[in-house]
Amino acid sequence: xxxxxxxxxxxxxLSRPVTTDIGERRKNMDARGLAYxxxxxxxxxxxxxNGVLAEWTSTPNATRDAAVxxxxxxxxxxxxxxxxxxxxxxxxxxxNAVALALDYRLAPEHPFPAPVDxxxxxxxxxxxxxxxxxxxxxxxxSAGGGLVVAAMVAIREAGLPQPSCGWCLSPWIDLxxxxxxMESKAAIDPxxxxxxxxxxxxxxxxxxxPRSPLAAPLYADLAEIAPLxxxxxxxxxxxxxxxxLAQRAGAADIYVDLQIWPEMVHVWPLFHPELQAGxxxxxxxxxxxxxxxxx
Numbered sequence: 206x207x208x209x210x211x212x213x214x215x216x217x218x219l220s221r222p223v224t225t226d227i228g229e230r231r232k233n234m235d236a237r238g239l240a241y242x243x244x245x246x247x248x249x250x251x252x253x254x255n256g257v258l259a260e261w262t263s264t265p266n267a268t269r270d271a272a273v274x275x276x277x278x279x280x281x282x283x284x285x286x287x288x289x290x291x292x293x294x295x296x297x298x299x300x301n302a303v304a305l306a307l308d309y310r311l312a313p314e315h316p317f318p319a320p321v322d323x324x325x326x327x328x329x330x331x332x333x334x335x336x337x338x339x340x341x342x343x344x345x346x347s348a349g350g351g352l353v354v355a356a357m358v359a360i361r362e363a364g365l366p367q368p369s370c371g372w373c374l375s376p377w378i379d380l381x382x383x384x385x386x387m388e389s390k391a392a393i394d395p396x397x398x399x400x401x402x403x404x405x406x407x408x409x410x411x412x413x414x415p416r417s418p419l420a421a422p423l424y425a426d427l428a429e430i431a432p433l434x435x436x437x438x439x440x441x442x443x444x445x446x447x448x449x450l451a452q453r454a455g456a457a458d459i460y461v462d463l464q465i466w467p468e469m470v471h472v473w474p475l476f477h478p479e480l481q482a483g484x485x486x487x488x489x490x491x492x493x494x495x496x497x498x499x500x
Contacts, residue, residue, distance in 0.1 A: 299491020
């Protein structure tokens with residue numbers, strides 16, 4: 206049965222004016238996030254996390270010894286604390302944990318590996334604050350979903366213990382856009398197309414190899430990283446990124462829960478105030494995280 210809410214959202218997304226100006230795109234994305242607002246019981250606190258601008262969000266029942274480290278989407282070029290605060294706050298609520306969102310550096314001003322370095326700095330900050338690795342989850346959407354995996358690999362390579370788990374929402378892990386769904390889903394995806402993907406990849410890479418493992422986790426050694434929940438919409442050009450990530454992680458003996466949500470578009474939980482399926486996906490992610498947090 207077709208979901209009428211996703212139909213209305215699809216029409217809304219398709220009606221948005223298109224601009225290639227990075228500054229305007231950043232402004233627009235932030236404005237849309239801020240327009241959703243926050244629940245009255247959400248507390249927000251700005252801070253500096255090992256040199257990375259960041260903020261805590263928490264709700265009254267959050268367990269104070271458990272944290273979700275969040276890295277937002279936006280192709281490593283757009284997106285911010287403002288664009289994703291409403292999603293981060295509700296993920297923390299669903300996980301019964303506090304959330305630390307990172308305002309990591311963006312390309313083209315700060316190309317690869319700046320976001321990976323900032324994610325690792327954020328994780329080190331949580332450890333220094335006394336959070337045990339098993340009480341930390343890492344979560345992110347789109348480019349942030351790929352960054353979750355890159356951060357876990359960087360954490361392993363730095364000799365640090367893994368977090369409890371990761372949530373990869375509509376993850377982008379292939380900077381060459383060679384997945385079959387990039388073509389087969391193009392006609393029904395209102396948000397992500399190959400030309401845009403390649404443009405953002407070029408800005409992010411700044412001349413680096415598009416198959417660098419920490420830039421494109423499709424090519425990373427995923428051995429011994431933490432368990433993953435991967436959620437992706439069936440109407441996404443990035444569907445094959447999620448499927449290939451699950452295959453790569455599973456082949457490395459990593460526990461993976463891959464969920465393909467019928468009819469859903471790219472990063473649909475970002476629209477949870479007007480999409481019940483978005484709220485349900487957040488709840489499912491929160492349950493996954495809460496179940497895997499350990500002492």
